[in-house]
Amino acid sequence: MHPRLLKTFLAVARTGNVTRAAQEVNLAQSSVSDQIQALETELGGSLFTRSRQGLTLTPAGEALKPYAEDLLAVADDARGAVDATKADMAGSLSIGALETIASARLAPWLAGFRADHAGIDIKLRIAGSGDLLRRLSDGEIDVAFC
Structure with a gap:
């Protein structure tokens, strides 16, 4: 039924x-x-x-x-x-990306992600690929888009 x-x-x-x-x-x-x-x-x-x-x-x-x-x-x-x-999902996500990827690809995705996961604080860092990979290996960011 x-x-x-x-x-x-x-x-x-x-x-x-x-x-x-x-x-x-x-x-x-x-x-x-x-x-x-x-x-x-x-x-x-x-x-x-x-x-x-x-x-x-x-x-x-x-x-x-x-x-x-x-x-x-x-x-x-x-x-x-x-x-x-969904409400219990909280925390932070640190994302690193090249400027072109951040503006062209991540912007629409991040808007949807933020709407679905309001409790997660998102930090976006724009840098070159070498800097992003260093930050990723040092644990300064959670994910890198190069």
């Missing part, structure tokens, strides 16, 4: 209405109906009783609801755990 289907299912269960659920999950009504139908097909049973008053959960829908809530909560916890590992 895809989390997207479970979110839509819970929105319909909460609102009792496809139109209001569609607004809540930012989908078209037809997409909400399609997702509910896909979930019902996957599970092999009807999840809602349709009437003029709206949609109400069937016994199968009532049985699914707490599991859907739990699965989405676990998915959020997993996402948070992964995000926490």
